[in-house]
Amino acid sequence: MLLRKLGLRAILGLAVINSPSVFGQSVVDASTLTGKFVLGYQAWHACGGDGKTLSGYIHWSHLNRVEPSPSDVVCDIWPDITELPANELFPAAFTNGNGQATSAYSCYLTNTVLRHFRWMRDYGLDGVALQRFTKDVFIDSTWAALKNTNLVNCRLGAETYGRVFFLMYDISNEDPTIVTNHLQSDWAYVAGTLQITNSSRYLKHRGKPLLGIWGLGFNGGLAVTPANAQTIIDYFKGAGCTVLGGVPANWRTLNGDSQTNAGWASVYHSFSVLSPWTVGRYTTDAQADGYKSTITADLADCQANGIDFLPVVFPGYSSHNLSGFTLNGIPRNGGRFFWRQIYNALSAGCPALYGAMFDEIDEGTALYKLSPTSSTTPVAYPTNQYQFFALDVDGYSLPSDWYLRVSTDGTLATHGKPLNEWLPITPTNTITVLSPNGGNFWTSGVPATVTWSTTGLVSYVNIDISTDGGATFRALAYNATNSGSKVVNVPYTASTNCLVRIGSTNGTPVAWSQTNFTIRVSGTNANIDLQQLWSMAPGTNSWLPNDTGNTARGLAYNAASNEVYTINTSIFAVNVLDGTTGTNKPGLQTFGISGGNFILDKIGVADDGIIYAGNVQTSVSSSSPFKLYRWANSNPAIAPVLAYSGLAGFASGLRVGDTLAVRGAGTNTQVLVGARTVSTVCLLTTADGTNFTAHTLNTDATPEQLGSCLAFGLGNCFWATTNGLPIARLNFDPISLVATTAQSFGASVLPPNCGAFAVDPANSLMAAIILTGAADQLNLYDLSATNSGPVLLSSWGIPGLNDNNFGLGAVAFGGNRLYALDTNNGLLAFRVTFPGGPTPLSANRSGTNVWLAWAASARGFYLQQRGSFTNGSTWQSVFDPVSIAGNQFVVTQQVANVAGFYRLEKP
Known part of the structure; x- marks a missing residue:
């Protein structure tokens, strides 16, 4: 799983968070993946003394499931555990920078998993893809019991808080000789005995339960042939599933991280949904921007072959303590790196996103609540063999829930709300649109008032309007003083799909009307x-x-x-x-x-x-x-x-x-x-x-x-x-x-x-x-x-x-x-x-002068003439100057005393 769980997918786009609960959906639609922002969920952390039959700590240390300590720990960033009660916390042999004892948590405990899903509900996130490693399931009965408890807890969390979930098998570390048997046997248990797909919260897609398989086709990964891989995919299709493939980033070109055998092309194209793994494939904002061309080409290939496309986005990467890589090797840059990926994928037309991951602290891609500063982060003294970082590592002062907030905006953008090119929120400064905020009626050409509120330091704002539901925006006011109110001129565009956007002139924060309002047209210039x-x-x-x-x-x-x-x-x-x-x-x-x-x-x-x-x-x-x-x-x-x-x-x-x-x-x-x-x-x-x-x-x-x-x-x-x-x-x-x-x-x-x-x-x-x-x-x-x-x-x-x-x-x-x-x-x-159809043209002759006139309210027309009424004569533009007389456009032309024909043409 190394460099697999190095990605995280989240989408940014719309509102500024004042209170997380404001954005919680009561129940997420479970009928389709389209329009969803789903996060990978490991739920693999466990602790000694948490009640499981398998002894020791899981995914906290390297060897023999020992308690994490300065001598053995695998994560580079520590979760924020301040909300967890004492009965959900377990010892960790560290002291934080503030001198307090460090604790760990366990997803074997139902209440801890429920808390994770409550966070998803509170921050308006859609749900998760639960990772299930078949190799772990079949180690022995104690491992199977742990993994089955994780799955049952996940189901309960989704059902309790109205989120969606689906199963994603990770077979990257499997034995290629028995992987097929493991998958078929476990699916019979999961779908048969546990009846997990019968849950009202299990995500369906294309009318069937969605099932993910991660790890086929990777260069240096699971050593199965294309024929073996096809057998696995066909089995789950035959079992009534819509099959999603977590595949190499270079699946389309069969190079780089992909197997190069030409037979893999047909394997990849047999998935119903493709999700290329991009964690670590780029490391900076500029590289992420450059990767957009690959996303565009991948999406086009999928659309041409009737496959749905689910790109991966991740906030950053660090696996120093796990694998010896550079600490903070792919910096998060205060959420901006994450946002560039979200913006690039959604602006390319991708219909859904996959965030890697909700809770993976092992490789530093976690999106849930994290330690914000060194004072709440473990100190590696006295060995200093291992190192940690906090959310402020890149110079940004961030709250522990910052990446949940960013994911909120990503979710809203995936749902079709306006997508901002730059990270639309800040940790301390906020803007809230008060009016128009849905249900309002404006009249074209008539001044209207925009009102808003702010917190923190916002000096000047730009005010824009969209008449197409957020697809495009145009300016109403630029560099307006942050007074909370501004009178603007209403454009001449009739629409029931209008939104106002207010943003600080330095780029963030940005906020939108929460729902659409209407512009009614009036006057002769409507809809220019x-x-x-x-x-x-x-x-x-x-x-x-x-x-x-x-x-x-x-x-x-x-x-x-x-x-x-x-x-x-x-x-x-x-x-x-x-x-x-x-x-x-x-x-x-x-x-x-x-x-x-x-x-x-x-x-x-x-x-x-x-x-x-x-x-x-x-x-x-x-x-x-x-x-x-x-x-x-x-x-x-x-x-x-x-x-x-x-x-x-x-x-x-x-x-x-x-x-x-x-x-x-x-x-x-x-x-x-x-x-x-x-x-x-x-x-x-x-x-x-x-x-x-x-x-x-x-x-x-x-x-x-x-x-x-x-x-x-x-x-x-x-x-x-x-x-x-x-x-x-x-x-x-x-x-x-x-x-x-x-x-x-x-x-x-x-x-x-x-x-x-x-x-x-x-x-x-x-x-x-x-x-x-x-x-x-x-x-x-x-x-x-x-x-x-x-x-x-x-x-x-x-x-x-x-x-x-x-x-x-x-x-x-x-x-x-x-x-x-x-x-x-x-x-x-x-x-x-210009609005309007044909308009009357009057012509009068006096000697060699011809006076031509038409209504000044008729915009977009150009005067043309020809010498014959027949179709064989070519219309020519009239270049004589146009003037206004009263409410008419007037052209005076000197012509020979012969027949002439004129018309008004709208190009």
Whole structure:
């Protein structure tokens, strides 16, 4: 069993524990393994004087069943025995660090086992897989009596406290010549004489009693042939069982810890449930993360072959006193190592988990109550041959029941409650959601109040909402003061499956609504939302590095060709991606481009599909000009053309080119270019659609306001911000070249820590990257309520966790698509979804002018035209500017005095 019971499986995910009894289920469903968090249970500890016929101590010392002492002990961590009465405690020849005598316990005593199951009930755990070693059962009658008492006690505990249990035979130390006879004989006794499977608490799966067999197929383990192994499995199937196999981690690849004979493949695939043993297969959080790809592949293989998958998770490992291995060889890291495994398995889609183990102190994987400090831990003096550790070994001050608490969250997550990526609880700080906490009704677009309580030190919180039962979350408030109450804007998403999540801004603790509440929709913007197309984490591509180098900066979307363009300032290239799939396409030609401290930085696309990209000059001058290049399309054979070169209306010595915005088509194309530390903006216009002239817009903004991001709004306006300053909307006069601030939105409306953003004028939307202390977020806002300011509609987390304190990157709208590049942290792609069906379009002609109008409440529509009503004529986009008149969108188009046909299309 060495390195078999080195694993423990538990799942973390949801609530913060204030009182363990709050989470106890009265009775756990015993009809299926699916959705369960089961723990391995040894129940093998026994003591001299506990009443059994077999003399001495079991699993406390190495030799001759002697009392554990500084001269002979097998466990590295001691259980917390403070709750046990004197009649359940037995001598151990140790003194604790506090000078008190050390005691041991025995699972031969019914009351001790019942206490273990009461803990499972109190902490909301589902139940156990009781380990039964057939070799021990058949040593002699005294051993058989001990093991049978363990089994009967387990059954009584499960029945008393409403938990589930099932039997798992461990045959790893068996004699291969008689293992089959031992199994068949013992099962006849267990299922026949004891009728253990008739218990209402015995776990069924696929309509039959679940029976585990641990130890087949291990390299260096039980030496049976594939044919012998198949005989064992077939016997239990014939006996009416659903058979679970505890198998090697490399069962699928037949290498490493697995037998390599090809015949084992069919043996493994004959199990109804597979549970690969992963204890010791990885030792750090990073290695556990790397193992997730194996879990994913194992799960896919099982699903393809009609097998259920039960991965193993464990809190840590230490078998120094048992086997001479390193003390605390696989550190628990305060529960974080355990949590990474739980998160990885559940996020990969695994339907259940196995925790190794509830009570195995021999190899340091126990999850029950453990000695928290050295003062309650035995001292190995005077021999110092053996060593111990306590729960605080890794520098965390933890209560003795800490891993039961973590297992509570794991159980809730396995049951389908929200799964947090990071350990959601702390030993001393807690958060409890008070409202909404189930049964509440919110109305979209109407402010609502979230309330909560905390204990310990929680200074600031993030408040998120899920409208899909916890599968995804979006931000409601970031870095809110821990006042216990916060008014938030309710998103425009109708759902009866809503949850609120409140978490400390430093990651833990985290708490959720205990049950779902409802959002009712109202207004014209109901259900405007984001549907994710794809995402790229940092490190996915060379131009999207996983670092803090601040090099991935440029992003644009071309709706005409459905292409995304990106620029990394350290790579002289323009990358092209398919807008729908994110797959790479041939890049733009860059031959002939020169100049700039960054040769290319920002990129934009005009409404007619023309592509523009500019450099950055850190000290612009006539000899070091800002340059703007133009591509007619993305054909790799098309060379770029210099569209502008000069000071862009700025004084020499300024940094120019960090901001770029493009709109219009043909001779109506306009480009905004910004500079650092000045209150002016460059407006580039063109008379021929190819060459541009610079005009200086004088603004009333502060010098820093215009340096990080610019975006055109509807009509003659633009939006601007610098990280840390409010986003502002400015109206400009293209004749007088004066821009004045129309609105500025403080922290009560928009987070001040805003990075890159973009505006979709036609649909009155804005998207902004919100920089946080953890994962940054992309927020979608409704701009239609011009008086009250932006209203949050949707929020998504960005993949990376790197620093982007300069607020670099870019956001791009187009054709009901949205793309967001958060420098150092990844790229997200979405389809923007709008409610409603077709909307009426009116058209009126006066000479060569055509006026087209439709309701401003109709979002997501784009105007198209063609010259013939027949199907043979192709619909073309209308690039003329859109304005608002009253409650209508209006386009004025100059056309020849011929027939024309128009329509509104929703991509």
